Amino acid sequence: MKLAILEPLGVAKENLLAMAEKAVNGRMEVVYYDTRAEDTPTLIERSRDADVIVLSNFQYRREVMEHCPNLKLVCVAFTGIDHVDIAYCRERGITVCNCAGYSTVAVADLVFGLVIALARNILPCDQAVRAGGTKAGLIGFELEGKKFGVVGTGAIGLRTARIAQAFGCEVYAYSRTQKNLPGITYVDLDTLLSTCDIVSLHVPQTSETIGLISAEKLALMKPTAILINTARGPIVDSTALAEALKSGRIAGAGIDVFEKEPPIPSDHPLFGAPHLVATPHVAFASQQAMEKRAVIVCDNIAAWLDGKPRNVIV
Template sequence: MKMVIIEPLGVEKDKLLSMAKEALGGRVEIVYHDTKVTGTEELIERGKDAEIIVVSNLPLNENVINGCRNLKLLAVAFTGIDHIAMDACRKNGVTVCNCAGYSTSAVADLVFGMLISLYRNVIPCDRVCREGGTKDGLVGFELEGKKFGVVGTGAIGLRVARIAQAFGCEVLAYSRTVRDVEGVRFVDLKTLLSECDIVSLHTPLNDGTRGLMNRESIGWMKKNAVLINTARGPVVDSDALAEALAEGRIGGACIDVFEKEPPVETDHPLFSAPNIIVTPHVAFATKEALVKRAVIVFDNVAAYLDGTPKNVMG
């Protein structure tokens, strides 16, 4: 059986292949590609003979799935699967497994790294210090005593909630599933947005969450509120957010994800908005998380080969 790792996974090649061989033994022939390609024909060429394809966040459209005629298992080295043509996978009988959980700590770390950078003016402070300036005009804010809203209470959202509590925040949450979480008050979305000083998004991208933060919902937010998105780009209407920032209707934003994977066009509306920190979809990308991810990927492949697939997506 042939397994193609169709793009690099952020772990050194020798280490990655050693992990694969340790997990899978000699049950598969492993082909590893250490460069990223995005063209449909190039992707088909790489995967056309593979029964198993390992992919991270490369978009695999219907043509790619159909072109990989031997494909039986798609091992996605990512939590979300919105970049995969799932209808084509279902039609072709392809099992799809994801890697939930590998980036929980990494994403939560970036939430607070970006937030504190914005609250304490870390980027402008660095610049002005190098230019011989002072703190004048750069006095920041504390987290203690703020109302912190978490939208989506999966593993990442709950970790963010716990860290927010450690900073002395009052935590509110909104989710389709109300949980009994100590110190967390579950409310409807409008209540959360209208009460919270900080709102952090942790929802998957689906029909119910696409455009969740639009002109109307952003309009419910407090004038000094900060919106953080480390979830999926289309959960937020970028034009509406840029307008709200430009008009001073909210206080700031921290954005790690966009409508497409970086590189993002330099004229993106958020890039000219005030009081915003942007990063190129790095929330999941730590050395530790990428190793955890590889472990889960090869464990998923091993489970499939054993006839007991896990982390299977619908």
């Protein structure tokens, strides 16, 4: 059998290969590609003979997999799996597993990096001091006492909620599955949006969540509120968010994810909006998270080879 690691995974090549060889324990040939390629012909060539492939967050669709007769396992080195053709995997009986949990700490950390950048006007302050300016017009607000809304209370949402509590925030949550957690008040989405000073999104991208934060939902938010999205870009209507920022309907937004992976075109509607802090889908990408992810990938493959697959999505 053959294992194809289709791209680097953020750890040293020699370390990853050593971990992979230990995981397969002589049961598979390991092939590693040290460049990331997303075009269909290259993906077909790299995947063609593989029984197991490893990839992170690029599109992996039917038009590639139908050329891979041996393919049995797609190991996604990521939490979300919406970029993989799940329907085709079900049709073929291809197992799909993910790396849930590797980026929980990293993503929650960036949420508060974005929150504080907006709350304390860090980017405008930087520009002002470099230009010989002062704090005039740049007085921000404290998090203590603010109402903090978490949309989606999976692992990342819950860690975000706990950190918000540590800052002294009053935490509200909206989620498909409610949990009995101290200090967290579950409400419907409209109530959360109209109540909270900070709203942080932590839901997966599904047919139900695409466009979840629409113009109508943004209109419910306080004019002093800020929105944070480290989940998936299509969950928010970017054009509507840009208009909300321009009109002052909301006070600011921290955005790590867009409708496509970076590089993002310079004419993206959000880049013309004020009070926006944007990052290039980096929330998951701490060095520690990359190391955790590599461990989970190799554990997933070893478990599958042992007939006890884990982190199975399909």
